[in-house]
Amino acid sequence: MAAGLTGTIAAAPHPVLRMEGMTVSLGPPGRRVRVVEDVSLRLDRGRILCVVGESGSGKSVSAMALMRLLPEGANEVAAEALEFEGTDLRALDERAMTRLRGDRMAMVFQEPMTSLNPVFTVGDQIGETLRVHRGLSAAEARARALAALRQVQVPAAERRLDSFPHELSGGLRQRVMIAMALACEPRLLIADEPTTALDVTIQAQILRLLLELRDRTGTAILFITHNLGVVAEIADEVAVMYAGRVVEQAPAATLFSDAQHPYTLALLAAMPSLSGTVDRLEPIPGRMPAPGTAPPGCRFAPRCPFAAEVCREQPPLREMGPNHRAACWRAPVDRLATGLAA
Template sequence: MQSDTATLPAAASRTPLLAVEDLALRFGGSASNVVDGVSFDVAAGETLCIVGESGCGKSVTSLALMGLLPMPPAEIVRGRALFEGRDLLALSRREIGKLRGDRMAMIFQEPMTSLNPVYTVGDQIAEIVRRHRPVGRTEARARALEMLERVKVPAAKRRLDDYPHQMSGGMRQRVMIAMALANDPRLLIADEPTTALDVTIQAQILDLMRELQQETGTALILITHDLGVVAEVADKVAVMYAGRIVETGPVGAIFDDPQHPYTLGLISSVPSLGERGGRLATIPGMVPTVDRMPAGCRFAPRCPFADAACRTEVPPLAEVAAGHAAACRYAPLERHFGDVA
């Protein structure tokens, strides 16, 4: 995919709608924090993409924000997540239940396992509406129809009474988007919403989400490992590795001037549509498990630039340019290694 900045949704306001500050989370009995010192923010109308390999803590972070992690075994070690001035991490289950599906909503990766197979899609959307709005069955069903039409489900009136198994993967994902947006949330978190779809349907879903976001001004946090998707939709990017944010900045800065070796490796490993000049670059090794987290920089065992200090010192997330920060002792990289990109 090619970046098309002309179509990126502009943030309605740069005042953060959600501000996550120094979030640390672990599971009972684990030796290290599975999410460690994570900070980011997103404004109304803005798209933040959180990117990284599987196992980097992206989904766990989103589930913690939505209050969907069982506690215990999960435990918030420290940090805040201020949403409309309220700390999501300090709310009771009842309080966050009132927000979830109303002021904030989530789209999950696999709609076939997220939708209830024994209820029609119309009933499932209507249930979300009735949970948070003082409306009757008729009004809720009318809203469900309106939402299916809004997400461009063909023959929406007839499909209201379909069950999830009667729909294609792309149509089920549209239903998930309809459910998430049914109550006009201020914040939408989408966890790998296009992973199971073919590239044509993927493009349609991304276009739909972008169009709806521009209409509503919803803040969007998109979790993905697909840098093509990031280039297509992001305003800002947070690169996550082994539970930590290692680089963050505007999408243009991340792609044009990556300042963390992990970000550099991710971008270098993306196939090009141009003439092939050799083998694709790879990042050796794997993301460490939570019980084997390195003591210093967690990327050091896989980093081509790491030295002894990298293996003992935790690098802070430091600004390398306006709005662009990287957690690397050697950033900016070109100062030490020349044109590494």
């Protein structure tokens, strides 16, 4: 299976990720709530796509649905397409999916302690991935684990191989997680708020590391964050999520210079300036609706200064420019009219 998959990959110019119209409902059967709706994402080799939006907008659930990591029996995922390098993920059985995860598709979470096993050394944990996915011997796995730690610039890597997770700082643990995710040279790395718990200096180092790895290996990265400052640092493309839907999609430069959705504008207005001063900080009044409680129509309308009669209907994503789409009936809007202009 793995060999066949590799053959297909080499021959076909498929995007690394193609997600079309994905909808995710969570909860026990009969009491499911729609948490993610009609999300389409595409990611090519060597690109970094940032999914951004405030807490609860459905970013993690989207990633977990893609990796098939949602609670078993309590989720329902529907999509027009869910493809990894041209392979329909929905056609893979559990074994094939397990083989993909941690191998060609890897994931790094916000809190490494939830993913690192406290009773095994760092070297054993990275080595385990390589033994399982690549069939390496214990000695080979240890040598590769050491190389992986050096790749993510863990100081005194040889000594760290025999450390337990609790003996490391938060920044080092996150590096170990990334080393583990990258040990098998994945085609797709999903990083879910990987730097949120870290101080800004360590965060900057990790972002630089991911950029270097992308440049060297061509790994495509789906980077989830609520922080537009992080987006500015690393994104090629951006998808903005609000209450389970993508409301705007654009190349990163376009998003920062020419955002069209009032929610994106509000996020930009609330973003601290890069110098670290917060004089532009404009909290968005109101709250994002919980899943299943949004009014019909545009979910941002109750908070939107541009809301009008037409917004009672769900706006589709419309073309705003090259590779730029926004789900807003009122776009393009006059930003100066609202003080939302950054």
